[in-house]
Amino acid sequence: SCTVARNAEGAATVGGIDVRRLAAEFGTPAYVLDEEDFRARARAWRDAFGAGADVYYAGKAFLSKAIVRWLHEEALNLDVCSVGELAVALAAGMPPERIALHGNNKSADELEHAVKTGVGHIVVDSYEEIERLAAIAARHGVRQQVLIRVTVGVEAHTHEFIATAHEDQKFGLSLNGGAAAEAVRRVLGHDSLELRGIHSHIGSQIFDMAGFEVAARRVVGLLAGIRDEHGVELPEIDLGGGLGIAYTSEDDPREPAEIAAALAEIVRRECAAANLNAPRLSVEPGRAIVGPTAFTLYEVGTVKPLEGLRTYVSVDGGMSDNIRTALYDAEYSVALVSRTSEAAPMLVRVVGKHCESGDIVVRDAFLPSDLAPGDLIAVPATGAYCRSMASNYNHALRPPVLAVRDGAARVIVRRETEEDLLRLDIG
Numbered sequence: 096s097c098t099v100a101r102n103a104e105g106a107a108t109v110g111g112i113d114v115r116r117l118a119a120e121f122g123t124p125a126y127v128l129d130e131e132d133f134r135a136r137a138r139a140w141r142d143a144f145g146a147g148a149d150v151y152y153a154g155k156a157f158l159s160k161a162i163v164r165w166l167h168e169e170a171l172n173l174d175v176c177s178v179g180e181l182a183v184a185l186a187a188g189m190p191p192e193r194i195a196l197h198g199n200n201k202s203a204d205e206l207e208h209a210v211k212t213g214v215g216h217i218v219v220d221s222y223e224e225i226e227r228l229a230a231i232a233a234r235h236g237v238r239q240q241v242l243i244r245v246t247v248g249v250e251a252h253t254h255e256f257i258a259t260a261h262e263d264q265k266f267g268l269s270l271n272g273g274a275a276a277e278a279v280r281r282v283l284g285h286d287s288l289e290l291r292g293i294h295s296h297i298g299s300q301i302f303d304m305a306g307f308e309v310a311a312r313r314v315v316g317l318l319a320g321i322r323d324e325h326g327v328e329l330p331e332i333d334l335g336g337g338l339g340i341a342y343t344s345e346d347d348p349r350e351p352a353e354i355a356a357a358l359a360e361i362v363r364r365e366c367a368a369a370n371l372n373a374p375r376l377s378v379e380p381g382r383a384i385v386g387p388t389a390f391t392l393y394e395v396g397t398v399k400p401l402e403g404l405r406t407y408v409s410v411d412g413g414m415s416d417n418i419r420t421a422l423y424d425a426e427y428s429v430a431l432v433s434r435t436s437e438a439a440p441m442l443v444r445v446v447g448k449h450c451e452s453g454d455i456v457v458r459d460a461f462l463p464s465d466l467a468p469g470d471l472i473a474v475p476a477t478g479a480y481c482r483s484m485a486s487n488y489n490h491a492l493r494p495p496v497l498a499v500r501d502g503a504a505r506v507i508v509r510r511e512t513e514e515d516l517l518r519l520d521i522g
């Protein structure tokens with residue numbers, strides 16, 4: 096999954112920069128993000144879906160002001176799921192009408208903030224929220240555009256999807272039992288709300304389009320039901336995010352163009368069957384855009400061989416900068432990047448410096464057996480859900496995000512300091 100460019104001295108380069116220089120200048124651990132790669136992936140999604148669809152980048156994967164500016168320049172929209180993400184989006188100048196707000200329990204304050212800000216779409220997730228939002232919009236004299244998030248009864252995880260198994264979760268209004276239809280009635284009953292369409296998100300790190308197919312069929316079925324009951328054809332559907340990326344060489348992700356063509360065809364077919372005009376399609380990729388664009392650069396601190404088992408390689412970060420291995424049993428690869436080595440490979444586990452044995456970054460991998468303290472190693476594909484889920488566990492200082500481009504590196508999110516930690520601790 097990770098093809099590392101090397102310079103004449105055998106050190107890996109990214110954006111034309113020697114990783115040893117990055118480590119020397121900015122310290123480790125650090126997330127190193129390739130700006131051109133990010134822009135190219137954003138553009139690929141944008142181009143694949145074309146003018147007849149909207150691509151909302153899912154900010155939860157990783158958001159910063161630079162990211163927002165790049166998205167703006169590449170003509171993508173933005174999905175935020177909290178007022179914190181909204182604040183970053185607005186601070187970086189994303190036009191509010193190109194932002195969609197998500198969340199299963201948005202407070203009255205958050206909804207009011209979004210309405211006053213002029214956020215384009217609010218994706219409603221419960222009856223309470225519909226009533227709350229309707230009252231707030233009315234009070235501000237706004238006709239707020241909303242989508243209703245529905246639960247289509249599809250669970251999609253990695254390679255399989257299990258129809259109907261996904262009813263037992265907190266998101267959305269179920270198509271079964273009429274909750275979604277009732278939400279539609281409620282939204283349509285409020286003059287301060289404009290129902291634009293239906294939203295579905297079936298899961299994350301998905302490779303199989305079959306789950307999207309079922310979701311699209313059921314969403315279109317609801318649109319047909321709405322037309323029959325209320326005489327309105329809703330103009331939009333949003334099929335969410337969730338497209339998988341390659342974490343290891345075993346994963347084989349699809350290209351945006353292929354995904355866009357498949358989704359457009361599914362929607363077209365289902366609408367034709369239901370005798371509906373095809374609505375405008377939105378998607379919300381997060382991981383698929385940012386995931387592959389960054390790696391985490393660590394320095395090796397200790398190399399501890401456990402006879403007959405494996406060698407534990409401790410780095411200067413850990414579960415505080417990548418919780419995904421501990422949380423989801425996620426798989427990553429790792430490479431020695433500060434030099435090349437002809438030494439035989441040894442089985443390693445890359446671990447962090449936190450106070451628990453579950454503090455694992457890469458569970459099983461091979462690194463050269465002459466690995467030594469001071470070597471730099473890189474874990475690829477950490478652009479999504481690593482910095483955004485980073486923590487201060489053990490009062491770790493969260494690493495910076497460096498953006499590299501054309502032989503230059505700059506800090507887009509700086510490393511935390513002890514002062515940052517102490518600032519919140521007011522005694």
Ligand code: LLP
Pocket residue numbers: 153155156174197296298299300335336337338379380381382383419423479480
């Ligand atoms: N839209 C909605 C409504 C979502 O809930 C999500 C992700 C996305 C879009 C973006 O999904 P993506 O394209 O990035 O898969 N922390 C987990 C992933 C949680 C995803 C939550 N929702 C992880 O590290 O794998």
